[in-house]
Amino acid sequence: MNKERNVLVVISGPSGVGKGTIAEILTKKNDNMALSISCTTRFPRNGETDGKEYFFIDRSVFEKEIADGGFLEYSEHFGNYYGTPKKFVMDKLKDFDVLLEIDVNGGLNVKKSFPDAILIMVIPPNLKELEARLIGRHTESDKEIELRMQRIDYELEKKQFYDYTVVNDNLDSAVKKIEEIINKEKTIK
Ligand code: 5GP
Numbered sequence: 001m002n003k004e005r006n007v008l009v010v011i012s013g014p015s016g017v018g019k020g021t022i023a024e025i026l027t028k029k030n031d032n033m034a035l036s037i038s039c040t041t042r043f044p045r046n047g048e049t050d051g052k053e054y055f056f057i058d059r060s061v062f063e064k065e066i067a068d069g070g071f072l073e074y075s076e077h078f079g080n081y082y083g084t085p086k087k088f089v090m091d092k093l094k095d096f097d098v099l100l101e102i103d104v105n106g107g108l109n110v111k112k113s114f115p116d117a118i119l120i121m122v123i124p125p126n127l128k129e130l131e132a133r134l135i136g137r138h139t140e141s142d143k144e145i146e147l148r149m150q151r152i153d154y155e156l157e158k159k160q161f162y163d164y165t166v167v168n169d170n171l172d173s174a175v176k177k178i179e180e181i182i183n184k185e186k187t188i189k
Pocket of ligand 1: 106
């Protein structure tokens with residue numbers, strides 16, 4: 001029998017596609033999975049807590065971390081920095097499969113430094129539905145929604161570089177498909 005390894009899994013996809021919900025369900029259901037917490041310089045939205053959805057830090061602190069090589073990858077979206085804290089992820093990976101919920105460029109950068117990382121792109125069944133979800137969650141202004149819709153085409157174009165694509169037409173089955181991918185990858189060396 002093959003020995004299992006802990007895997008680093010990147011889950012990306014357009015804003016509003018449901019990747020956050022999927023990642024949350026996966027980590028709640030599976031004791032062996034942990035979610036990485038990214039750092040960001042954007043302000044917390046209503047209901048977000050420091051150290052839960054993100055570590056909310058100042059731009060100057062973020063820039064010092066960049067200089068110190070503290071991020072596995074980082075990028076700037078909508079005028080704010082987002083980055084994956086290297087030590088946090090490496091420590092977690094000793095005991096867990098680690099999920100990173102990050103954008104496509106972040107995912108591709110992680111793959112460069114960690115070729116063993118598994119890249120999974122979650123895509124919507126159709127774009128109209130995604131727009132409805134973005135508007136429905138009432139967390140962004142119209143201008144922000146427009147910017148995010150513009151970015152969707154760009155993100156979807158990058159799915160050719162991802163290892164797997166999962167359509168989120170049904171939450172339960174999307175979660176199940178990702179569990180199957182992870183379980184399969186855990187036994188592949
Ligand atoms: P939001 O502001 O909606 O939470 O996130 C905006 C974008 O930043 C999303 O596409 C999200 O996946 C991405 N993001 C979140 N954390 C990270 C990270 O650590 N690194 C990178 N590159 N992108 C991230």
